[in-house]
Amino acid sequence: MTLYSLLIAPVVDYGFMRRALVASLALALGSGPIGVLLMLRRMSLVGDAMAHAVLPGAAIGFLIAGGLSLPIMGLGGLVAGLSVALLSGLVSRTTALNEDASFASLYLTSLALGVLIVSLRGSNIDLLHVLFGTILAIDSVALYLVAGIASLTVLTLAAVYRPLVAECFDPGFLRAVGGRGPLYHLLFMFLVVINLVAGFQALGTLMSVGMMMLPAAVAQLWARTLPAMFAIAVSTAIVSGYFGLIASFHLGFASGPTIILTASLIYVGSLLLAPSGALRRLFPRPHLAA
Amino acid sequence: MSAKGIEFRDVTIAYDRHPAVHHLSGSFPAGSLTAVAGPNGAGKSTLLKALMGELPLSGGVIDRGGLSARDFGYLPQAADIERRFPLTVADAVMLGAWRETGAFGGATRAAADRARQALSAVGMDGFERRHIGSLSAGQFQRVLFARLLMQDASVIVLDEPFTAIDARTTRDLLEIVQRWRRDGRTVIAVLHDFEQVRAHFPRTLLLAREAIEWGDTDSALSAANLLRARSMAESWDEEADPCDADDRRRA
Numbered sequence: 001m002t003l004y005s006l007l008i009a010p011v012v013d014y015g016f017m018r019r020a021l022v023a024s025l026a027l028a029l030g031s032g033p034i035g036v037l038l039m040l041r042r043m044s045l046v047g048d049a050m051a052h053a054v055l056p057g058a059a060i061g062f063l064i065a066g067g068l069s070l071p072i073m074g075l076g077g078l079v080a081g082l083s084v085a086l087l088s089g090l091v092s093r094t095t096a097l098n099e100d101a102s103f104a105s106l107y108l109t110s111l112a113l114g115v116l117i118v119s120l121r122g123s124n125i126d127l128l129h130v131l132f133g134t135i136l137a138i139d140s141v142a143l144y145l146v147a148g149i150a151s152l153t154v155l156t157l158a159a160v161y162r163p164l165v166a167e168c169f170d171p172g173f174l175r176a177v178g179g180r181g182p183l184y185h186l187l188f189m190f191l192v193v194i195n196l197v198a199g200f201q202a203l204g205t206l207m208s209v210g211m212m213m214l215p216a217a218v219a220q221l222w223a224r225t226l227p228a229m230f231a232i233a234v235s236t237a238i239v240s241g242y243f244g245l246i247a248s249f250h251l252g253f254a255s256g257p258t259i260i261l262t263a264s265l266i267y268v269g270s271l272l273l274a275p276s277g278a279l280r281r282l283f284p285r286p287h288l289a290a
Numbered sequence: 291m292s293a294k295g296i297e298f299r300d301v302t303i304a305y306d307r308h309p310a311v312h313h314l315s316g317s318f319p320a321g322s323l324t325a326v327a328g329p330n331g332a333g334k335s336t337l338l339k340a341l342m343g344e345l346p347l348s349g350g351v352i353d354r355g356g357l358s359a360r361d362f363g364y365l366p367q368a369a370d371i372e373r374r375f376p377l378t379v380a381d382a383v384m385l386g387a388w389r390e391t392g393a394f395g396g397a398t399r400a401a402a403d404r405a406r407q408a409l410s411a412v413g414m415d416g417f418e419r420r421h422i423g424s425l426s427a428g429q430f431q432r433v434l435f436a437r438l439l440m441q442d443a444s445v446i447v448l449d450e451p452f453t454a455i456d457a458r459t460t461r462d463l464l465e466i467v468q469r470w471r472r473d474g475r476t477v478i479a480v481l482h483d484f485e486q487v488r489a490h491f492p493r494t495l496l497l498a499r500e501a502i503e504w505g506d507t508d509s510a511l512s513a514a515n516l517l518r519a520r521s522m523a524e525s526w527d528e529e530a531d532p533c534d535a536d537d538r539r540r541a
Contacts, residue, residue, distance in 0.1 A: 040375060163393040166385055169375040172366035173437075176342050177388045178359035224421050226376045 010249045017249060019143055020135045023202050024241025024259060026146045027211050030153035030195045032233035035212030036219055036226070037157075038192065041168050044213055046100065049107040050189075051196050051209040053084035055114030055131075058197075058205060063121055068129055070142040074197040077205070081193035084110055085186070114205075133204030133256040135245070142201050149198040153191050160184055165226070203256040211237055214263035221274035236266050294355030295319040295476065296341070296445065301350035302533075303333070303340045309348070309499060309533070310336040316495065316504035318445075318478055320355070323471045325491035325507065326480045328519055332497045334480040335367065338449050341478070360389050363443030365434055367450050373423055379433050380418040383408055386440025401440075408436040413462060428459035435463055446470055448479040452486070464490050484511055498522040 011017045038047045057080025061073035084106045091102035118126060138146075157164070166174040167181045174181045192212075199208025215236035219229040244259030251258075272279050297317040302309050311333040318324050326334045339345045341352060342364050386408070387401040409415060412432040422430060431451065438446060448467075452460045467490070470477050481487050487494055487507060494510040496502040498519040503510040 159394060162385075162391070165375070165377065165381075166388075168372060169377055169382070170366065170371045170385075172342075172344070172370050173364065173385065175344055176359065176362060176364035176366075177441075179388070179393055224376055224423075225378065229376060 006250070007246060010246060016136050016138075017245065019138045019140070020202070020245055020255065021242065023135060023138050023143055023146045024211075024245060025238055026143075026150040027195075027199055027202060027208075028215070028234055028237030028241055030150035030191075030198060031208075031211040032215050032219075032235075032237045033157055033230045034153060034191055034195050035214075035216030036229045036233050037164065037168070037188065038212060039216040039220060040226075041188075044216075046103055047192060047196075047209045047212055049103045050081050050085065050192055051200075051205055051207075052107040052111040052114075054078075054081045054193065054196050054200065055205045056080050056110050056117060057114075058200060059114040059117040062126065063117060068126070068134070068137075068201075070138075070145055070201045073200075074145060077197045077200065078193055080110060080114075081196060082190065085189040085193065089182075089186075129204075131204050131206050132254065133200060133202050133207065135202040135255040135259070138201060146198045146202070149194050153195060156187070156191060160187060164188060203259065207256050207260050210260035210263060211240075214260065214267050215240070218263075218267050218270045218274075221270045221276055236263060240266060294357075295322070296355055296357075297353040299351045299353065301340065301352060302348045303336050303345055304348040305336075308530070311340070311497070312500045312533075313350070314497075314501050315350075316501055318476055318493075320476055321471070321474045322493050323467070323477045323491055324479070324493040324495060325487040326478060326495045326497055327482070327484060327487055327511070328497035328502075332519070333499050334497055335449055337497065338364075338447055338478070338480060341447060357445060361444045363438045363441040363446045365438060365446075365448045365451055368427070368431070368453065371434075373430065375422070377422050378418065379409070379414065379420050379422060379425070380405060382422055382433055383436045383440055386437035389441065405436070405440055408439040409433070411439055412436045412466065427454055428456045431455050431459060431463065435466055439466070443475070445476045445478070448477070450480050450482070453482065460486075484516070487511065 011021055035047070038044060054077040057076035057078065058073040059076070060080075061076030062068065064076075065072040084103070088099055088102040088106055091097055091106075092099040095102075097105075163174065163179050163181075163184045166179060167184050171181055195212065196205070196208045199211050202208070203211060215233040216229075218236045219232040223229045223232050240259055240263035244262035245255055247253065247262065248255040248258035271277050274280075295317050298314050301311060301314045303311040314337070326337060328334055336345065340347060342362060343359065380402075383405045384397055384401065387397060387405070390401060391397055406418070409417065412435050414429065414432050414436060417425075417429070417433075422433065425433065435451075451463065455463070464486075467477055467479070479491070481491070488511060491507055493505065494507040495504045496510045496515055496519055499522065502515050502519045502522070503512075509515075
């Protein structure tokens with residue numbers, strides 16, 4: 001088997017592979033930076049909770065559309081995700097519960113509701129599709145949606161970069177200069193939700209968060225400035241998307257988990273090799289003169 | 291620089307109905323240099339947060355003399371700042387240009403020059419590209435002072451600026467505080483070290499939930515007042531009755 005037939009031919013020969021590749025590239029562009037910011041805001045698990053929260057909305061969309069339809073399920077997921085984000089904020093401000101506790105309670109409620117709704121009408125195969133995605137069945141409507149969300153994410157992040165950084169680094173300063181911290185927090189949560197929605201056709205509701213957090217963890221191991229972290233996270237996600245797809249094609253694996261596992265491999269490699277990784281501690285290099 | 295001072299009129303700030311600052315009245319005159327001192331739990335940081343509009347008042351009024359949020363420069367406690375965020379020193383200082391750039395505007399070359407001058411003024415030349423996580427506590431505090439210099443605010447509010455900071459840095463930063471005073475800016479600082487207050491701050495608010503005394507430092511920090519402050523900062527009384535000060539005033 002030549003390198004061409006191994007790495008290039010599947011994409012050249014098959015339209016569904018091309019669409020899957022474009023979708024995972026677009027996902028990488030949006031989800032990479034969002035994951036880095038989630039991690040820096042110490043909200044890694046909030047992304048996971050949100051991914052679960054999206055499920056009932058997607059399930060209701062699934063029922064209304066009478067089958068897998070990304071735009072309608074996406075809209076449902078968006079509404080469900082944003083409701084959980086808003087409600088957790090509200091609960092933590094009006095009761096003694098912390099935001100992470102209310103997130104946990106609400107996403108579990110949401111997940112149970114979602115699985116119940118899907119099981120009412122759909123078959124187990126449908127449930128598997130919603131939970132774990134079908135990147136190889138992406139149509140052009142889904143592709144436009146994913147690309148649109150990626151574009152919106154990148155442009156919005158560019159616009160609100162400064163207040164987002166300020167809110168994360170020194171929230172007291174942002175409040176003092178009259179910056180509306182909660183507004184940017186909400187906008188950021190909105191971006192998290194739409195990126196999860198973009199990811200769930202390709203990777204499923206439960207694994208779309210993998211395209212955010214694994215590349216972000218890799219980025220944090222290698223880089224020390226925010227722009228470099230964004231670049232590494234996006235590159236990691238792109239590489240995972242490409243090699244994950246190719247591997248799933250040749251090996252006959254499900255594409256979503258293969259993509260995420262490829263990102264996991266990069267993560268494990270980085271844990272060992274990165275400047276702040278394990279090997280550097282086992283084999284320390286001599287210190288510098290200044 | 292500020293035309294009018296800041297006046298507190300019968301201000302009460304409560305957590306869970308228990309007052310952290312109780313019926314406080316007094317003023318920070320324009321151009322004054324005031325220390326807010328008192329035992330732990332006296333309500334000092336609470337007072338600053340209320341002044342910055344971060345906490346709602348349970349009663350009374352803070353008259354900021356027509357100043358808006360952008361006229362205030364605020365240095366939060368070190369614990370409230372995320373030191374591990376991947377930011378360079380230059381970027382951290384440039385946040386001080388917020389009044390010009392706002393949330394979205396581009397940074398001008400003039401602002402970048404001012405940031406360099408501010409870093410130079412706090413003795414941090416050449417640190418622009420360093421990562422804030424790699425700085426010592428004292429160096430990081432110098433960077434935050436540089437950000438305050440950038441802000442060019444008429445009122446400067448410092449919450450425990452010298453806690454866990456080495457003596458040399460404290461001395462340098464106190465020099466900047468004195469410069470602000472000479473510029474005519476109003477400076478309000480929460481401090482723990484009474485010797486430092488006596489040496490550098492002409493006015494003091496000695497706080498123990500209520501004002502023990504608010505005026506000249508020498509008189510505010512008298513032995514009798516310090517003793518009173520220590521004895522008054524008791525913990526919350528869960529059985530406390532509703533405060534009847536308002537009723538008495540009305541009667």
